[in-house]
Amino acid sequence: MLPLLHDLADESVLVFGGGRVGARRARTFAVESDVVVVSPAFADRSFGDARRVRAEPSPDDVAAWVERVAPVLVVAATDDTAVNAAVERAAAERGLLYNRADRAGERAPGHVAVPSIVRDGEVVVGLSTGVPALTKVLRQRVEREVQGAGELAVLTAELRRYLRDQYPPEQRREALRAVVRSERVWKALGDGVANPRQIVDEIASDALGESP
Structure with missing residues (x-):
């Protein structure tokens, strides 16, 4: 399938x-x-x-x-x-x-x-194993992994729209990759303390070579 x-x-x-x-x-x-x-x-x-x-x-x-x-x-x-x-x-x-x-x-x-479905905002993950016990365990693991991914999907979509008319494709890809791979960004998502949007902007600026 x-x-x-x-x-x-x-x-x-x-x-x-x-x-x-x-x-x-x-x-x-x-x-x-x-x-x-x-x-x-x-x-x-x-x-x-x-x-x-x-x-x-x-x-x-x-x-x-x-x-x-x-x-x-x-x-x-x-x-x-x-x-x-x-x-x-x-x-x-x-x-x-x-x-x-x-x-x-x-x-x-x-x-x-x-399938068994895990949702976090617009992020959707489907799991199908044929073994309910395994599906349940995998679902629990995936739920932990994708926590905050919905918010990050929104932030990176906004960033992608901004970069589209400002930078060539390779620079856009580098900036987006840097953001989604950043531990700082993932840690900030949903902790109620840091500002994820600000951190996303900082990481993207670093990747684009625009840091002060």
Whole structure:
């Protein structure tokens, strides 16, 4: 498999199943999508901002739900194999992306795997190992590593825009590399004491040979 990022902002996602997996999928997609979860019962878990609809669709009802919600992605996370198969079939017939939580290994075109996601602002990291215990440990390590990266992404994007019209490409690259590799910058991020923007400017100026 190859990881791809898909912008689902303001799109609809339909989740069948209100158990632990359905709740986890709902939380994942509700960060930026309009999520509808259909299930006869819901686990005592957070579903994020998803809208929960109490219903028990049969396999024959699935297509109507897909038509009604008009999602770009459909999740099959029920404990009913027939319903999950109907979700897969309805999505495939309409050319929609789908995730079938009861299937692993070889997947048909259109089936997407949903990784464990670590976010820090605009920085997004997806993890998929096939072994939940390993994924959990890696997630904890990545969370520590990317702390503050979202703020740095904003600062370096601003710096990049400023440098674009002022300096040739090689100098821009050197300045940006110096900033993102600087321990001073990373230490300042989120410590509430130092001014990260000021330090970014200082590091960039040094790299450009403009220090006083």
